[in-house]
Amino acid sequence: MAAITAALVKELRDKTGAGMMDCKSALAATDGNLEAAIDWLRTKGLAKAAKKAGRVAAEGLVAVAVRDNRGVVVELNSETDFVARNLEFQALARSISDVALEKGGDVAALSSHHYPGGGTVGDAIANAIATIGENMTLRRVAEVQVAHGHIGSYVHGSVADGLGKIGVVVGLETTSKSEELAALGRQIAMHVAASNPVGLDIASVDPAVLEREKAILAEKNAGKPEHVLAKIVESGMKSYAKEYTLLEQAYIHDGSKSVGQVLKEAEGKLGAPVTITGFARFALGEGIEKEETDFAAEVAAAGGSAG
Structure with a gap:
């Protein structure tokens, strides 16, 4: 029997939208044959999900859940914004965030966790695809926790409690029990x-990103003496930190102070x-290449007047 690798299971899941365990079962039943496994899933009632799996899913919801000293952010995508207003889809997103809060893990692990009511999270998504009629993707999940303190959270563009277009959780580590803490966290x-900071401080930013920024500064100032160039790059990186790292950024509620200064005063x-x-911040659909469509032409074509 052919080896059923995690990569093969993922490929089948990407192609069909079926649950992780269903994909494993399909590959086991077909001796690892990918195409045969797709057909096997279709015969088990997942044909509708399989047909829709290739469509771009860049809409949907970001869900935030917080309990005690842990918080999670989950992005569940759909094809259209209309589905985000569907109560069944909202319930699915909220339940998945609750599972993430309880079990943790990355997307693959979360997909295989038990879903309230039966089956796995992956199964629940596949069932929703078949019921609602659009492709859906559990795109990403992130977790923040503290040993002592508070998890601040915020949802922007909220359509329901804990569901919206942008979701954020922030971990505040402190022994304080003050009521001021919750307000500060929010x-x-x-x-x-x-x-949208890229990191907590300059030390937490991807070194490759920093090197690219330094290279751009050096190229813009090519020809200057080395000691001058070094000072320009140093100054430029300080400016980068103030613009893109959380603790150095000007606080949106009081631009005269940095976030770091606000914390110290608090x-x-x-x-x-x-x-x-x-912290974790998800903005719905960021980084997904959306298909450009001519809506007027589609309507005209549907009416038989395209030309």
Whole structure:
């Protein structure tokens, strides 16, 4: 019998939209033959999901869930914004975020976790594809937690509790029990939603990104003496940190202060030190290449008047 690898299971899942365990079963039943496995899934009632799996899913919802010292953000995509207003789809997104909060893990692990009511999360998505009639994709999941403190959260473009277009969770590590903490957490989460930092501080930014920024500065100032160029690059990276890293950014609620300064000032009210341990921000559909369509031409064609 052919080896059923994780890569093969993922490929089948990407092609069909079927649940992870169903894909494993299909490959096992067909000795690892991908095309035969697709047909096997179709005979089991997943044909509708399989047919729609190739369509671009760039709409949908971002779901946020917080409990005690943990918070998660999940992105569940659909083909159209109309589906995001579907109560069944909203319930699916919320339930998946609850499973993520309980079980944790990446997309593959989350897809294989038990879904309330039976089956797996992957099964629930496949069933929703068949019922609602659009391709859907569990695109990504992120988690933030603290040992002591608070998880701040914010949902922008909210369509229902915990569901919207942008979702943010922020971890505030502190021993304070002050009521001020919750307000601070929400305000910083709002800042993250608006300012979209690439990292907590310059040390947390991908080194490859920093090297690219330095290379651009060096190229723009090519021909200058080395010692001058070094100062230009150093100054440029400080400006980059102020624009793109959370602790250095100008606070959206008070532009005269950085987020780092706001945290330091808040310690007096909280009665204890407070630090941001991490954050997660998902904006719906970011990075997905959407198909460009001529809506007027589609309507004309549907009416038989395209020419």
